[in-house]
Every structure is written in C-alpha cells, then in structure tokens.
Amino acid sequence: MPRTIRVINPNSSVTVTQGIDAALAPLRLDGGPAITCHTLHDAPPGIQSEADIIKVLPQLAAFIHAHESDSSAFVIGCFSDPGLAMAREASAHPVLGIGESGMMSALIQGQRAGVIAIQPASIPRHLRSWGAMGVTSRIAGERALGLDVEALADEQRTWDRLLTVGRQLRDEDQADVLILGCAGMPHYQHSLSQALDMPVVEPCRAATGMALTAACLAMQD
C-alpha cells in the first residue's frame, strides 16, 4: 500500500497551504500515494528573509523526523529550498525542493527560464541557488513583483504585476518559460500561461510530480 507524500509549507499561513493542497489535486491518483499538505504552525507567516529561513529549519527537521516512518517522500514548499540538504541527509526518502524542482522542470519546457520573485531581496539568494545548480547560463532573468504580504492579498493588483513582470521577462529578457518563484500562486499559473502564451511552471506541482515518480519507483524496488 503506497505511503504518503508530505508537502511541507514551511510558513504558518494556512491559506498558502490550502492553495498548494488544491493545486495538487490532479496528482492524487487512485492507486498512487496519498499527498498531504502540512503547515508549520510555529513558523513565520511568510519566508522573506534569511532570518525567516533560520527560524524554520528546526521545525522542518522535527517534522521530517516525526514523519520519516509514515512517508514515502517529502516536498519542501518554499522557493528558497530551506533545509533541503539537511532534509536529504536526515531522511531515507526522496526530498524535493520546489525551487530546484521548479527550475529543472522549466529547463525541460523552454530554453531560457524567467523567474518571478516576490521581493527583490530574494533574487541574490535565488541566483546563488541557480549557481549551485550549475544552470546560470539557462536563466533569462529574474524579476520581482515587489509586493508585500498585504499587497499579495489583493488579487487584481498581484495579477497586474504578474502580467507586467512576465511580459518583461518574455519580451526584454527573452524568456520562453516562466517560473512562479513562490509557493503561494498556483491559482495564477493557468491564466498567466494563457495570457502570455508560454509555459508557466508552478513549482509545488513540479516538485510533487517528481516526488510522485520517486515514490512510485521506490515502492517497486
């Protein structure tokens, strides 16, 4: 009997967790592993700084330790992939980071990836990640919405910025695939892809899909 893929939203926003949960519905297949989404309730409400990342790590470690025996894979649902190396060291199961998985998925869907960050301050952190992944030459550009948590709650305003920034990445930076650089925007994926006529990667889906494959294959061996 297939065990469970656990998708961890490493902030305390239940709304974000619910959004991820809804977005993963198409990957829940009869006969496939269960896919559950979890909120780290004592974590910060959002992860926007290096300090936030540090706060999250012990709870993430505790979650993985607690669920090692009843899980088949873990997904860390923050685009900065906090604790990814730690989690892989700690767990015998596949661990996917949505930043890494989102990027690898994008590289299969286009030749030049454009990344939409929420805040400008995250971009250098992401650039270090792309460098660590060795894929810098495939990045068309990364641009930020520049919206804080409050502004993100305004869906029209967020949508307008997504369109503007997506067009800049496509037309000025020559991206031919976009990545939503945040776990909280799956509901914009389809519309943005339609509006800009190009593939848009939603990283939680990308990572959970990879976890699904890994979990299925691990069951066999």
Place this chain on the structure above:
Amino acid sequence: MPRTIRVINPNSSVTVTQGIDAALAPLRLDGGPAITCHTLHDAPPGIQSEADIIKVLPQLAAFIHAHESDSSAFVIGCFSDPGLAMAREASAHPVLGIGESGMMSALIQGQRAGVIAIQPASIPRHLRSWGAMGVTSRIAGERALGLDVEALADEQRTWDRLLTVGRQLRDEDQADVLILGCAGMPHYQHSLSQALDMPVVEPCRAATGMALTAACLAMQD
C-alpha cells in the same frame, strides 16, 4: 478520462521495448494515464550512429502525427534524444527525451553526475547535449562500456562492465549519482545502485515520470 502516455522505442528491438515496458509498471496507477510502449519496426535495430538517428526521424515524426489525437504525452526512448525538438514542434502535448529527463532527474539526486554510455562514439554527441542543456559543470564524467550489441546480450559481461565503469565514475571522477546512458538497461538499475551504494537513474523511468506529471497536470487545466 485520462489518455495515454506513449513511450517510443525508436529502434526495432522488441526486446528493448519489452524491457522498458516492464520497467514502467510502477508508474501505471489506477486513475492515471495509460502508459504504452511502442517499437518503430522499420528503424535500425539499435541507434549507435548519427546515420541511425537520421533514419529514425521520419518514422518518429510519423508516429507522433498518427498518435497526436489519442495521446497525452510522448517519451522518446533513446538516450541521444533524437528528434526531440522536432517532436515538440509537432505536438501540442508534452514530449520528453530520456537523455534530457535522465540528466535533470540525476541533478536532483546528486551533485556530480556520472554517465555510462554504451559506445565511446556516443560520448561527444552526449557532451554536446549537456552543453546545450547548460549543465556541463555538473558532469563528473562520462565513460563507455565499449560493448557491441552482441556483447550486451551477455548479461554477466555487461554487469561486470557496469560495475567497473560505475566504480571509475564514482571513485576516479567523483560522481555521486549515475545515469544509465541507454534505454536498454532498466533491469540493472536496482542492482547497480545497491552494489555501488549510490543513486542510479534509469532514464526511461525518469522521463515517463515527468510525462506522468505533465499529463496529470494538463488534464486539469
């Protein structure tokens, strides 16, 4: 109702197709897409040269054209990814190449990928692919078994070479993940991973897993 993922073995070896078919069993889930494997019967018995690649392309194009309407994704089951760009241009569905997907999958499972080719002559072709993917700095090395089709039929001899070459990639080239650079060796994956104590990527499984994700997500939108 989910349509079918079609995995195309672009050579005429039914044995290879059967091996792929068996290997993909864990990815066939109730409620998920069907996964069928197809032999290009008029293709060469194996794809070991640039001339072989050219022979295969028109048949590949014809297959995709014929199955566009009853498929949800295509997988091209040759490690050199013949016709990948053509197929993506021709089809509205996701098209996965096992070379590209195998590499992206490996980059998530280790920091330095070692590739096991069948013949030395394939290595420059693969190196051009890694360059086109922009991931050259992640390649620990690529080494060939140096076995022809006849020798590959000798399982003990093939296993001995897999062990030898895998150890060289691990110990001399510092690979921490291996990729089987051929569609015809899924049955060695598990044993090789056990024997060398490191992840081994079987590229047909990697690509079909990505096709599974893509097919499921496409159904939703």
Place this chain on the structure above:
Amino acid sequence: MPRTIRVINPNSSVTVTQGIDAALAPLRLDGGPAITCHTLHDAPPGIQSEADIIKVLPQLAAFIHAHESDSSAFVIGCFSDPGLAMAREASAHPVLGIGESGMMSALIQGQRAGVIAIQPASIPRHLRSWGAMGVTSRIAGERALGLDVEALADEQRTWDRLLTVGRQLRDEDQADVLILGCAGMPHYQHSLSQALDMPVVEPCRAATGMALTAACLAMQD
C-alpha cells in the same frame, strides 16, 4: 590536382544558392580548390522549422555519399548546421557548418557576438548550438528580423530591419561583432559593417574559408 569544395544549400531556393556562389568568388584562387555551390532541389524552399530540418537530412546524406570521391571538403550552408555530425561521420573529408564556423570566426573578430536570426523561433535552436559549442558566455545576444520569406524579398525592408536589429545588438546588448544568422544575406555584409562600423561575419564565407584551409592542408599530407 586540387579537388572541389562543395557548398550545399540545403534548401531548394536557387536564388539563395546563386547568392552564396557570388559571395564566394574571392575565395576561388588559381591553384586553389574549385568551389561549387549546390541546391538540394527536393528540399523545402527554406529551412525555418525542425520539420524542415528533418526533411533535408536524407538528401544531404545522399549528396555527401554521391560526392565523397570527387570532393575535398563540404560546407553545409544552413545556419542551423543540419546534419553536421552525420556528415562528419559519413565523410572522410572536412565538413564545415556555417553556424559553427560563423561563430568561431566571429569570436576571433570581437569579444561579444551578436547574432541576427531571421525568425524568433530559430533562436532557441541556435542557443542550444552555442551551448553545445561551449561559447554561451561570449554571446551578447541574439535577435530576430522577424521577416518571412516574402518580406525578405523586399530588400529595403530587410535592410531597415538589419540596421535596427544590428543597432540593438550593438548598443543595447553590447555586441562588438555581428553574425548574419542565415545563408541568404551575403550581399548585405559589407554595407551593414560600414553602416554600423563593426565587423559583420557572413557565415558561408567564414565556413568556406575554413574549408579552403582544410582542403589545402589535406592535399599536402
């Protein structure tokens, strides 16, 4: 006695072949190899898609096979270098692709190369080539004229776009050498170089020059 360098225009446009032929006049030297230009008459009128490339490959292979014994080198006169690896495998003579040769020639004439493509759809294919060549860091940018075959026949309109796109590559992307990303524009090379005050590489000339060197040196050994 010097044998012949054969420049293959892999589309069926005799006008393009004639333009290449005229452009190569300065490389026809007494005592040097003959340089003849050939049209693949059953090929598409232009190569603008992956499907076009596939159509061209068998004819290209046949041409090389037919002329192996009476040639000293082959030049494939399409900027996407279709069949280059195949032709090199098939022939004992030097085979030059105008995309590869054009790029290598540009890298000697400037530090940052700007590429002028005809259609935007070709750019990802070219980017994969630059990656496979390992020279991505030397590319200032690639921009497309965005003109179809009919529009290209309008010389004034083509010239205006060449000027506009060349200036963008020079002034916005900081290219200090340009490459005409197509076999059909040798007659613009000199004027564009004068107008923009920078070197402009015409790839058929670049590749045929390399074939000339290779043919002369091979005769000696």
Place this chain on the structure above:
Amino acid sequence: MPRTIRVINPNSSVTVTQGIDAALAPLRLDGGPAITCHTLHDAPPGIQSEADIIKVLPQLAAFIHAHESDSSAFVIGCFSDPGLAMAREASAHPVLGIGESGMMSALIQGQRAGVIAIQPASIPRHLRSWGAMGVTSRIAGERALGLDVEALADEQRTWDRLLTVGRQLRDEDQADVLILGCAGMPHYQHSLSQALDMPVVEPCRAATGMALTAACLAMQD
C-alpha cells in the same frame, strides 16, 4: 578608536578556537582593530553534517545580535560558511565567511585551486558553494582527508594525509594553489606550503585579513 573584529568558531571546540586565535597574531597591529576569537559553547563539537549546521545557526544569530554594537566586522570560522547570508542580513558590519574568503584569496594566488576537505560528505556542499560563487571553472579538484575527529588529533597521521592529498591535487588534478578546507589546521599551513612548494591558503587568516581591510576602510568613511 578601532572596534573589534570578532572571529566566531561556530563549534564548541576550544582547541580549535585557540588554534585560530594563535594563527591570527600577525594580523593584530598597533593602531588596527582588535581581533578576538569566540567559541559557541553550546554548538556541536565539530560541524560535519547538515544537521550540525542547523544547530549552529540560532547561536550564531544570537552572537551577532549581541555583539553588533561593539564589533567592526565578523568572521564565521567554518569552511561551509554557515549562516553567512543570514549574518550579512542581520549586521551592518562586514561579515566574512572563511570558505568564500579562502576561495577568493586562493584565486589570486594561483590559477587552479585544490581544496582539501576533512570528510568526503562535505564535498558536495562545498561544490554547491563554488557554484553559487560562480567559480567552478577555477577548481582543479577537491579531495578529502577522510579523517574523523579522533584521527585529526593524531598530528602525524593528519600530516601524512595532508601531504598525500595535497600531492594528488597538485600532480593529478593540476592545482597550483591549495586551500585548507577547515578552520582547524592553521599550524600546518606553512609546512605544507614548504613541502609541496606551492601556496597554501589558510581560510581563517584569509577571511580575517579581508575583515581587517574592511574594518579599517569603514572607520574612515
């Protein structure tokens, strides 16, 4: 009056802290900033795993917060640069990581850097760092001593391994500068450089030197 450069040994080994402290003597100049070395007493005895890194981060954050007002620069004395981005976000002063500073210092002293790690498990983590720094093409290789804490206490055995691994990096990997990939080996720097006739970078000294420059320049402005 110059304030203090604080060098943080983020493990609880007082011996290591004392070794660093002694090694920094030449950088303590009259009229220059004080240089003090600090042990994180509640940290693990050594940092050899991702789990160790996580344990260290909150204490590191607390130390920086506590000393922000009486410091002019911070040095994080662990070769994996734990918490470097966090510390830079938290402090208005320069923060140097010995991994990053050691590498940048080596790149000025040779063309190809060879890194001596303590444990093989650290190498992938370091490789991600070199990728994030964008300097992968300058790395000749990284090899591990493969000694645990107990074995490292045996100075003869450690010296023998340093010689062996240093020679491999120099002779097989063509390194022309070495980096000691650990804060605990400054007393071997001079002898190893003499024995192998090549520059050897001790990363605590490299980072503290950079902190010295930064602190002096900041005082002026």
Place this chain on the structure above:
Amino acid sequence: MPRTIRVINPNSSVTVTQGIDAALAPLRLDGGPAITCHTLHDAPPGIQSEADIIKVLPQLAAFIHAHESDSSAFVIGCFSDPGLAMAREASAHPVLGIGESGMMSALIQGQRAGVIAIQPASIPRHLRSWGAMGVTSRIAGERALGLDVEALADEQRTWDRLLTVGRQLRDEDQADVLILGCAGMPHYQHSLSQALDMPVVEPCRAATGMALTAACLAMQD
C-alpha cells in the same frame, strides 16, 4: 620590522598617485607595513590603450626589480592589471592587481558586480580579464563613463556620469555591488555608495588591503 607595500601608479599622473596615496591612509597602521605610492614618471599620462600598456611594462619591470629587496608586496595601480603575470614571475613577494583584487573584493560584497569603466574601448579588455578569472557569470554588466582625461578633470561632470552609469548598472543590469574601474576615482567611492545605497569597491583600497594581509602573514612565516 615591517617592510614596505609599494603601490605603483603605472602612469605619469602625479595627481592620480596623490589621490591613491590619500585613499590608502586608513590602511596605514602603527605596527603595520609602510604603504608608499609611486609614479612611473616616464609612462604615458594615462593608460587607455593597448599601446599604453606596452609602454608601461618595461618600466614596471624595472621598478619591481629595483625594489624587490626593500618591499614586502607590490600593488599595480591600473585596472587593466598590466604586467601582473610578469610581476608575479619576477618577484618573490605578493603582487596584487587592482582589477583582479577589486573584482574578488566585489564578489564578497554582492552577488552581481557592475563595473564602471572610463572608456568603452576598455570593456573588451576587461571582459577578457573576467573570463580569465572565471567569474563572467557574476558580472551584471560593464558600462563606460565615456569621458576623456580632460572631461574627467571636471568633477561635476564626472559625478553626474558616475550617478547615471551607476544607476543603469543597478536598475537595468541588476548589479548589487559596483566597482570603480579606474585608479583615479577613490574620492567618489563614499559619495557614490551613499547616493546609490549599495556597496562601491575602490580597487586600489581593495588591492592594498589584500597586500596588507599578505605582507603581515608573510612576516610571520
């Protein structure tokens, strides 16, 4: 007793030498090495061309030869690092180039470096240097003030261009650290950093700081 760090201004402008000399005051510490600045009086008034570089080299070699015995380190105070490899071959002491040191220093202060050149013609030369250093992927961009020697003497005009070009590098090219690509502008460093709210590296200070560290450490051994 500490010997002297000699900073060589390899042009004949005494004004530039004096500017460097003043800028290095904070690095002159009691108990530290003396830091003296020297003009190559027979050199060109500025180094703006390849021809200028060649003129400077014999004098540079002569200076190093003459001062080898009474120096502890040399700094070559021209951003193109003329004669750096020669000087390192000729001297047993550390030799720092302000171009190389400025870049390495910037890579520690930001993720993407923006370089402010004086003349456009210097940019290709600098790009070759960044390539030789293997750090091309960390360069956000390089832009030139486009001011000749006379115009540089007009401080208001120079300041206006510094602001304009710095803003372009920050806002259009996404640089998060700037480098003054010339030895003659230390007095603008602090104001530019304040005005643009980002770190600005003055390369003579960066290189002399590295020389200070090297000189102090060499004294010990």
Place this chain on the structure above:
Amino acid sequence: MPRTIRVINPNSSVTVTQGIDAALAPLRLDGGPAITCHTLHDAPPGIQSEADIIKVLPQLAAFIHAHESDSSAFVIGCFSDPGLAMAREASAHPVLGIGESGMMSALIQGQRAGVIAIQPASIPRHLRSWGAMGVTSRIAGERALGLDVEALADEQRTWDRLLTVGRQLRDEDQADVLILGCAGMPHYQHSLSQALDMPVVEPCRAATGMALTAACLAMQD
C-alpha cells in the same frame, strides 16, 4: 594585386621561422596572397616566460608599424598570443594569434581539446587565455612535454614525449582533438595524428589559413 600575409615568429630562432615557413607551403596559392615568415632578430631565442613576452612586445609593435602599408594580414607566431590585442589596435588589417586560432580550429575538429604545452609554467597562462576566450568547458586538459630548448632539439626524445603526452590527453583526459601548443613543431603534426588516430591542430597553419580567408575577403570589399 594581393598583398602579403606576414607571419611573425616573435623569437630570434631562425630554425623555428624556417619550420613555420615550410609548413605554410600548402597555403601559398597562385592568385592568393604571398605568405612570408619573419624572425624578430633582437627577441629572445624562445618565449618561455612572462619576461620574454615583455621583451618581445616593442619589437612586435615596430614590425607591425613598419609593415602596415605592405601587408594584408599579420599572424603572431607564438602560442601565448603576445601582443595580440595591441596589434589589433595598431593595425587596420586582420591580426591572428596562433593560440586563439589554433583553439578555434580545434573546436571545429573535435568536442574536447587537449593541449600539448612545452613547459608546465606556460599552462596557467594558457588557461587564462582559454578563460578569456570563454571556451574552458571545451578543454579536456593541457599537459606539458617538460622539455627545455636543448631537449627539444633531440627529435627522438621530443617525439617520444609527444606520443606519451598525446596518449594521456586522449586516454586519460578524453581529448578527441589535440593542439600543438608551440610554433616550433609543425613537422610532427602529420605523424602524431597518424600515430594517435585523431586530428592534431598545428596552430601556425590554422592561423595562417584564417589570415588567408580574411585577406581574400578583404580584397573584395
């Protein structure tokens, strides 16, 4: 009437100049430019150090100045490309360096280039060049013969080392094309290529061939 390609041997060894001269015979075509080889008689007998390079530059500049009006192209016949940027700045004609041209020519003949240097001390200098050219990822390796001028005069000994080093580059480093990293070995090119069954680039021929093309094309415009 075609003017002359001047190949400059920037050392004082007439034997080397004569060897180059003989090697270029196949590129002297009726109706093509004359190709003459020149010795810089006041230069060092060989260029093996950075000091040697500096000595050569003023004479090289003088030669180019003296022959600007009666030349159609210049070739600098030293593998370290001394003065290449200077010469390009000084001359209105094409200037080719045998290091750069040899590398670009090799990249067309194989996927991974192996370089045979004379002395180990040249390798870091060459590596900086490959970096400046942006082609580091295409270099399989560079190894030195380790023979001084006297030893190089012993042809049997030189041949033995060429075979040994060539085999190491081919078999251990996986080069599929070799470059003779010196102007003085054209007479070994053919035999080495035969013995190792792989292409071997002789850089004087490669550069002069590129000069031939450039000279012919320039005559037309």
